[in-house]
Every structure is written in C-alpha cells, then in structure tokens.
Amino acid sequence: MSSVVADKAHSTLLQPQGNPPNTAAAKNRITIRQATAEPLWLKVLLTGLALSFLTLFLLLPLVIVFGEAFSKGWQVYVASITEPAAAHAIKLTLLAAAIAVPCNVIFGLGASWAIAKFQFRGKQLLITLIDLPIAVSPVIAGLCFMLLFGARGWWGEWLNDHDFAVMFAVPGIVLATIFITFPFVARELIPLMQEQGREQEEAALTLGASGWQTFRLVTLPSIKWALLYGIILCNARAMGEFGAVSVVSGKIREQTNTMPLHIEILYNEYQFAAAFAVSSLLALLALLTLVLKSTLQWRAAKDYAEAAKLRAVE
Amino acid sequence: MGFILAFFSKRKKSVLPGFGLSMGFSIFYLSLIVFLPLSALVLKTFELSLAEFWQVVASERAIASYQLTFGASLVAALINLVFGLLVAWVLVRYSFPGKKIIDALVDLPFALPTAVAGIALTALYAPNGWIGQFFHAAGIKVAYSVFGVTLALVFIGLPFVVRTVQPVLEDVEKELEEAAASLGASRLQTFARVIFPALLPSLLTGFALAFARAIGEYGSVVFISGNMPFKTEITPLLIMTRLEQFDYAGAAALGTVMLLISFLLLLVINLLQHWSNHRYGAEK
Numbered sequence: 109m110s111s112v113v114a115d116k117a118h119s120t121l122l123q124p125q126g127n128p129p130n131t132a133a134a135k136n137r138i139t140i141r142q143a144t145a146e147p148l149w150l151k152v153l154l155t156g157l158a159l160s161f162l163t164l165f166l167l168l169p170l171v172i173v174f175g176e177a178f179s180k181g182w183q184v185y186v187a188s189i190t191e192p193a194a195a196h197a198i199k200l201t202l203l204a205a206a207i208a209v210p211c212n213v214i215f216g217l218g219a220s221w222a223i224a225k226f227q228f229r230g231k232q233l234l235i236t237l238i239d240l241p242i243a244v245s246p247v248i249a250g251l252c253f254m255l256l257f258g259a260r261g262w263w264g265e266w267l268n269d270h271d272f273a274v275m276f277a278v279p280g281i282v283l284a285t286i287f288i289t290f291p292f293v294a295r296e297l298i299p300l301m302q303e304q305g306r307e308q309e310e311a312a313l314t315l316g317a318s319g320w321q322t323f324r325l326v327t328l329p330s331i332k333w334a335l336l337y338g339i340i341l342c343n344a345r346a347m348g349e350f351g352a353v354s355v356v357s358g359k360i361r362e363q364t365n366t367m368p369l370h371i372e373i374l375y376n377e378y379q380f381a382a383a384f385a386v387s388s389l390l391a392l393l394a395l396l397t398l399v400l401k402s403t404l405q406w407r408a409a410k411d412y413a414e415a416a417k418l419r420a421v422e
Numbered sequence: 423m424g425f426i427l428a429f430f431s432k433r434k435k436s437v438l439p440g441f442g443l444s445m446g447f448s449i450f451y452l453s454l455i456v457f458l459p460l461s462a463l464v465l466k467t468f469e470l471s472l473a474e475f476w477q478v479v480a481s482e483r484a485i486a487s488y489q490l491t492f493g494a495s496l497v498a499a500l501i502n503l504v505f506g507l508l509v510a511w512v513l514v515r516y517s518f519p520g521k522k523i524i525d526a527l528v529d530l531p532f533a534l535p536t537a538v539a540g541i542a543l544t545a546l547y548a549p550n551g552w553i554g555q556f557f558h559a560a561g562i563k564v565a566y567s568v569f570g571v572t573l574a575l576v577f578i579g580l581p582f583v584v585r586t587v588q589p590v591l592e593d594v595e596k597e598l599e600e601a602a603a604s605l606g607a608s609r610l611q612t613f614a615r616v617i618f619p620a621l622l623p624s625l626l627t628g629f630a631l632a633f634a635r636a637i638g639e640y641g642s643v644v645f646i647s648g649n650m651p652f653k654t655e656i657t658p659l660l661i662m663t664r665l666e667q668f669d670y671a672g673a674a675a676l677g678t679v680m681l682l683i684s685f686l687l688l689l690v691i692n693l694l695q696h697w698s699n700h701r702y703g704a705e706k
Contacts (some may be wrong), residue, residue, distance in 0.1 A: 115460055143600065154508060158512040159512075160506045162528070166527050166580070168553070169542035169577070170530065172552065173538060206453055215451045215452075218445075218448045222440075228433030229430065236688060237452060240684075243685070244681060245658045246658075247659075248461070251463065252462055252677075253668060257672060286455055287455055302491045310438065330467065348538070383541060390538050
C-alpha cells in the first residue's frame with residue numbers, strides 16, 4: 109500500500125502540466141514535456157503507425173466479411189444462412205462445441221486443482237504437455253485420429269465390424285475439436301489458482317467444510333471470471349476449428365459439414381456472397397467473444413480491487 | 423498410463439483433498455486425447471524403413487515446403503515482433519479515442535476462425551480486391567504468392583507479441599526512466615538501455631509463440647496461398663495431399679518431423695518464459 113501512495117505523490121510532483129490548480133495558470137499554461145515522455149510529433153507518428161497496422165490487418169478483414177456478405181442484398185444473405193446445408197452445418201458446429209467445451213472444462217478444473225494446490229514431481233513437464241495441442245498443427249491432429257480410427261487405422265477394422273463410424277462422422281469431428289481446444293480452460297485457470305495459493309481452502313477445511321463444499325463455496329467463486337473466459341475462448345475455437353476437422357470429417361454435405369468447412373466449399377464453388385454470409389456469423393461470434401472477454405476482465409479487476417480494499421480495512 | 427500416473431504422483435503431503443481424483447482424471451484424459459493419438463503418429467512413421475522415411479521427408483517437394491513454411495513464419499514473426507512492440511507501446515503509454523476498443527480488437531485473430539480470416543484476407547489482397555488492386559497495378563502479386571502466405575501468418579501471430587509485452591511494459595518502473603533522464607540520457611538512450619532490456623525476454627517469448635503458431639497454421643493459408651507445389655505449398659498442406667492419396671505412412675513421417683520441431687519450440691518457449699519470470703521476479 110505505502111508504495112502506491114508514494115508513487116502517486118511522486119507522479120504528481122513530476123507532472124506540472126496535469127490538473128492545473130487555478131484557471132489563471134490554465135490560461136497561460138505552457139506544456140512542459142516530461143523527461144520521461146516522447147515529443148508530441150513522435151507520439152502522433154507512433155500512434156498513427158500502430159493504428160494503420162491494426163487497420164490493415166484487423167479492421168479491414170472484419171469489414172470485408174460483412175461487406176461481401178451483404179454485397180448481394182439481404183435476401184441472398186438470409187437465404188445463404190437458412191438453406192438446409194447451411195442450417196445443418198450450424199447445428200453440427202453447435203453440437204460439436206456443446207460436447208467438446210464441457211469435456212475440456214471438467215479437465216481444466218481437475219488439472220488446475222491438481223497443479224495449483226499440490227506440490228508434486230514433474231509439474232512443469234505436465235504444464236508443458238497440456239500446452240502441446242496449441243503447438244501441434246491442426247492437420248497433424250486430424251491425421252493422428254485418422255491413424256487411430258481410419259479404415260486402415262489401429263481400431264478401424266474393429267469399429268467397422270461393430271458398425272460404429274468415427275471417421276467421416278460426428279464422433280471424429282467431436283474428438284478433433286476436443287484435441288484442438290484441449291488447453292484453453294486449463295491455461296486460464298492454472299496461473300490464477302497458483303497465484304491464489306491454498307490458504308483459503310485450508311481455512312475452509314479447518315472450519316469443517318467438506319472437500320466438495322470447499323471447492324464449490326471457496327475455490328469456484330474466486331476463479332469464476334477466469335473460468336468463464338476460458339469457456340468462451342474454448343467455445344470460439346471449437347466452433348471455428350478448420351484444419352483438424354477437415355481431415356476427419358470427409359466434408360459430406362448435410363452430414364459431416366461444420367460451418368468452417370461449409371464456408372470452404374461455398375468459396376471453392378465461387379459462391380462468395382454465401383461463403384461470406386456464413387463467415388459473418390462466425391465473425392459475429394468472434395466479436396461477441398471479444399466483448400465478453402473485455403467485460404469479464406473488467407469484472408475481475410473490480411472484484412480484485414474490492415478484495416484489496418477489504419484487506420486494507422482489516 | 424499407470425507408469426505416467428506413478429511418475430507424477432510423488433508429492434509433498436497436503437491437507438487438501440482430491441489430489442488422487444483430479445490428478446488421475448487429468449492424466450487419463452491427457453493420455454486419451456493427446457498421448458494416444460500422437461503415439462499413433464510416431465508409431466506409424468516407424469512402419470517406414472529409414473531409407474523410405476528419408477525419401478519422404480527429404481524429397482524436393484518436402485524441402486521446398488519446409489523452406490516456405492519456416493521462411494514465411496520467420497518473416498511473419500519478425501514483422502509481428504516490430505509491430506507488436508509498437509502496438510503494445512502505444513496501448514500502454516499513449517491515450518487516444520477508442521483505445522479500449524482497439525485493445526480488445528487485438529485478440530481478434532485468437533477468436534476469428536482461421537477459414538474466415540483466410541477468405542477475408544484473400545478477398546482483400548486478390549488482384550481485384552480492395553488492397554490487392556493497388557499492388558496489381560504496381561505489378562506485385564500478393565494473394566496466391568509467398569507474400570500472401572506471409573500476410574496470413576502475420577494476421578495469425580499478431581496478438582502474441584502484443585499480449586506478452588503489454589503486461590511487462592505496464593510494470594516497467596517509471597523511476598528507472600526518470601533516473602536515466604536525470605543522469606542525462608536522451609529518450610532514445612533510455613529506451614535502448616533501460617526499457618528494451620527489461621522487455622527483451624517477453625519480446626522473445628512472444629516472437630517464439632508467433633513463430634510456433636505460424637508453422638502449424640493451415641486454415642488461413644490454404645485460401646490465400648494458391649497451393650502450387652514447390653512454390654506456395656506449406657508443409658501442413660503437403661501432409662493433407664499425402665493423406666488424400668492414402669499415403670498414411672508418408673503423411674505420418676512429415677507429421678512426425680513437424681511434431682518434433684513443435685515440441686522443441688515449446689521447450690524453448692518454456693525456457694524463455696522461465697527466464698522472463700525469473701528476471702522479472704529478481705527485479706521485484
């Protein structure tokens with residue numbers, strides 16, 4: 109606390125141009141450049157450069173998705189996203205995410221509990237292994253499942269004999285999606301729970317709470333924002349996965365086509381307006397994800413500040 | 423799996439419950455979803471003799487694809503290194519209208535599906551596209567060339583450098599800069615000698631992350647590259663081609679090579695992060 113106060117005092121001393129005490133001074137204010145700030149022209153130049161870069165790489169791709177989607181009017185747009193093939197692709201994407209995300213949430217909670225609350229051998233190795241799917245190319249992920257469940261794979265014959273399709277069917281798509289989105293919840297939770305330590309849980313146990321009560325009433329409330337963020341990020345990646353799913357799906361229309369695969373087919377058939385119309389739905393999902401992320405970060409910061417205030421009062 | 427569980431279960435005593443359950447489930451799930459499929463890949467590669475393996479992974483077409491994949495990824499990661507630092511700097515140090523929105527938008531490449539990014543960038547940079555037409559007039563081909571591949575990889579890797587540098591830059595102590603200035607350093611000297619060294623570990627981490635992500639990228643590149651063998655064919659696409667020809671062992675061999683490289687990169691990134699944390703902790 110004391111260092112924060114000192115910082116504030118320090119910075120007001122060094123900022124003669126900030127908040128002038130009376131209007132007379134404000135009128136003939138001379139801007140004195142701090143020794144630790146850049147000249148105005150450089151600030152403007154750097155900001156301009158950064159914004160141009162972001163416009164070129166982030167804003168324009170986003171704008172063109174919506175621009176092209178509506179290039180042939182509302183009717184084509186609505187028709188493109190409601191035609192049977194598109195509707196089926198949307199349903200399949202939602203289904204895959206609805207299975208993959210809860211699986212990875214349970215794993216994320218389990219793994220972060222074990223990693224953050226206990227000391228054991230090889231912890232760093234385990235964290236690295238959890239990150240592995242992020243570094244593996246999605247095509248390789250798809251290939252792996254092909255080698256396990258494909259017609260000539262390890263279990264291909266057995267599955268075929270028992271009339272259960274994994275490859276070129278929904279289970280394969282779900283598995284590939286789980287692999288790709290595997291680390292996202294765990295990655296959000298592990299650093300946060302490590303930082304929080306285990307004193308609160310230990311206190312709850314000492315006061316007679318059961319293990320499950322401790323987790324539900326002590327741990328879960330303190331990680332809820334990070335957990336929610338992990339879930340929405342995991343969901344966005346699950347719905348948008350392309351490489352791994354395109355290996356295992358077989359791209360059969362109205363059977364194993366997810367939204368990103370449907371976009372690819374439309375695009376390759378030169379149905380650009382339709383391809384961008386379906387894309388615009390995924391772009392909206394991405395924007396929604398970003399909005400939720402910012403909101404969650406803001407809520408988390410607010411909670412954190414309140415907790416700090418409470419501690420200060422004590 | 424039992425062996426793996428036995429390895430990780432040596433631990434210090436704790437009063438908290440649930441270690442066995444959470445650890446057991448985590449290892450089981452990790453083995454099922456990650457280890458088992460990856461070991462199928464490596465084992466498939468062993469079906470090839472050494473000579474056959476070499477013929478696949480060192481064929482002219484494969485080497486051309488490595489050159490493109492690693493070359494374009496390296497250039498893209500370098501561009502992201504420079505512009506990522508610039509964006510992080512502007513977001514942390516300056517204020518301008520709409521800053522919060524811009525800050526949130528930086529994560530767009532994480533959230534936007536790669537296929538959508540791919541067709542959007544292709545539409546922008548195609549010879550008749552909004553931006554591509556100007557390059558076309560100047561005689562430069564962007565989409566369907568190496569430039570296009572690099573462009574897509576810049577997009578994919580954009581958030582990594584910004585998001586690793588940003589928090590470190592926020593924590594750089596102003597006092598150090600004041601001290602440097604009062605000792606007579608120019609602003610540039612202060613940046614080069616005081617701020618930059620503090621940011622270096624996070625810059626390298628962000629660079630390595632962007633590079634690792636770019637190497638495996640598939641979705642955004644296939645649309646913009648044009649996919650010409652020897653010219654604009656990335657390694658993941660070559661794997662895809664082998665798969666479509668039912669050459670599973672060949673695809674697995676290429677996959678294993680890429681997997682090894684990814685794993686090495688992941689280790690490097692972990693070491694960098696360790697260094698970064700250590701250094702940051704020491705300064706505190």
